[in-house]
Amino acid sequence: MSDLHPKRLLGKVVVVTGAARGQGAAEAEALTREGARVIATDVEAADGCRRLDVTSDKDWAALAAELKEAYGQVHGLVNNAGITWRARLGDVRPEDLDRVHAVNVTGPLLGIQHLAPLMPPGSAIVNIGSSAALTAHYPVAYTTSKWALRGLSKTAALELGPRGIRVNTVHPGYIDTEMTASAAPAFREANIRETPLGRTGIVDEITPLVVFLLSDDSSFITGTEIPVDGGLTAHGGVKSISDALLTEGGR
Numbered sequence: 001m002s003d004l005h006p007k008r009l010l011g012k013v014v015v016v017t018g019a020a021r022g023q024g025a026a027e028a029e030a031l032t033r034e035g036a037r038v039i040a041t042d043v044e045a046a047d048g049c050r051r052l053d054v055t056s057d058k059d060w061a062a063l064a065a066e067l068k069e070a071y072g073q074v075h076g077l078v079n080n081a082g083i084t085w086r087a088r089l090g091d092v093r094p095e096d097l098d099r100v101h102a103v104n105v106t107g108p109l110l111g112i113q114h115l116a117p118l119m120p121p122g123s124a125i126v127n128i129g130s131s132a133a134l135t136a137h138y139p140v141a142y143t144t145s146k147w148a149l150r151g152l153s154k155t156a157a158l159e160l161g162p163r164g165i166r167v168n169t170v171h172p173g174y175i176d177t178e179m180t181a182s183a184a185p186a187f188r189e190a191n192i193r194e195t196p197l198g199r200t201g202i203v204d205e206i207t208p209l210v211v212f213l214l215s216d217d218s219s220f221i222t223g224t225e226i227p228v229d230g231g232l233t234a235h236g237g238v239k240s241i242s243d244a245l246l247t248e249g250g251r
Helices: 022-033 057-070 094-118 140-163 185-194 207-214 239-248
Strands: 013-016 037-042 076-079 124-128 166-172 225-228
Touching (some): 022 037, 022 207, 076 094, 094 124, 094 140, 124 207, 166 207
Parallel strands (some): 076 124, 124 166
């Protein structure tokens, strides 16, 4: 009997960064279920994860050499690793900006530089952005890093397209993870108020899109940016205005 639900990534080698926990771990698990040979990486020691400092050119070079020897090719890369820093415009220090950008921008750049040469036509890269990349979000180091990642993704899609390699960006909104849980409770409450669906998201609402963008089902999709944010960035800040008018009985 034929398989009615074939595994979409069967036989593909996929690297996921920041995969020790949270969203990265969920992505690695989902990709594995779809048949991929997942190389889960993280800067922290964790079961099932290969250690990788995404800011280290040397670490990326070593990983690429290992993958070339073991598999010959790499078919997918998920640049998921990321950090935040919540200092505002007047307080952020240059060293904070550099540290956040090193992980959130230089990390994906190095991953693309080292792994793209191993990618055959039909391969795909997914960069994990943020709703902060679509708004004037207050943590300036984090926000500017995610805006920069948008530019990197667009450039990579342009440069790698002729080789048949696709590059797309996913922009999560407020997703319940350890990173978001480290913020003040008021941050979570404010996000829910501004989200039309009226709730936070979970990691399993990100993973299906990542699987899709790495699979052949998205073979003519590249250079796109897809928010998964419950409508947070769709209303352009007018939700609070609409809600206020409803409260006052206005139109």
